[in-house]
Amino acid sequence: MQNAHALVRDHTVLSVVVGSRAYGLDTAGSDVDRRGVFVAPAPLYWRFDKPPTHVDGPADEQFSWELERFCELALGSNPTVLECLWSPLVETRTPIGEELLALRAAFPSRHAHRTFLRYAESQFRKLEGDLRNQGEPRWKHVMHMLRLLISGRHLMERGEPLVHVGDLRGRLLAVRRGEVPWPEIEAWRAALTDDMDAALARSPLPPEPDRARVEDFLHSVRRRSVDW
DSSP, X not given: OHHHHHXXXXXXXXXXXXXXXHHTOOOTTOOOEEEEEEOOOGGGGGSSSOOOSEEEOXXXXXXXXXXXXXXXXXXXXXXXXXXXXXXXXXXXXXXHHHHHHHTGGGSOOTHHHHHHHHHHHHHHHHHHHHHHHHSSOOHHHHHHHHHHHHHHHHHHXXXXXXXXXXXXXXXXXXXHTTOSOHHHHHHHHHHHHHHHHHHHTTOXXXXXXXXXXXXXXXXXXXXXXXXX
């Protein structure tokens, strides 16, 4: 893990704040969640022991992906990864990080419709289980399930995810405090799902991500990293 942390420390190309602070849903006790992308120098892949695809730490609430793994997840419209590319809170951005951000429109595709809804459905089923077994769900998780659908709707309609929720902050924080009845939660979820379904056919997103463009970028970075 020591060497893995050194990779993050020495070769991070992009680091952003995600979570409640990026969403505009932070409260006094909110953590600062950081996500990053590092580039393992190409010669490390010439050994039997390959570099890690991701690293926890070294700081608390910090998680980083190696560039190739990050790109793979982004090409699959992974919601957690896409929000890193659109986070309004960028802390570290090297020239390669700038290239990555400039490439961000190449990643999402209409496959995001399925990906976002699948994530939200999984969360919703767990919350329903909490409601049945414990009498109430984990309201913070309810808030983030709805926020995920709001972000997905924006992505389908406008071609990019919505990270900062803006005027929806008050309503979503009311959900977090448990002030919104469960039937209203169900209705809001259903409406957001219907909106995503309706937006699919006319979405500005392409049917497939631009995998060739991303691969060219990755190849270029690997070549440049040979002498690091």
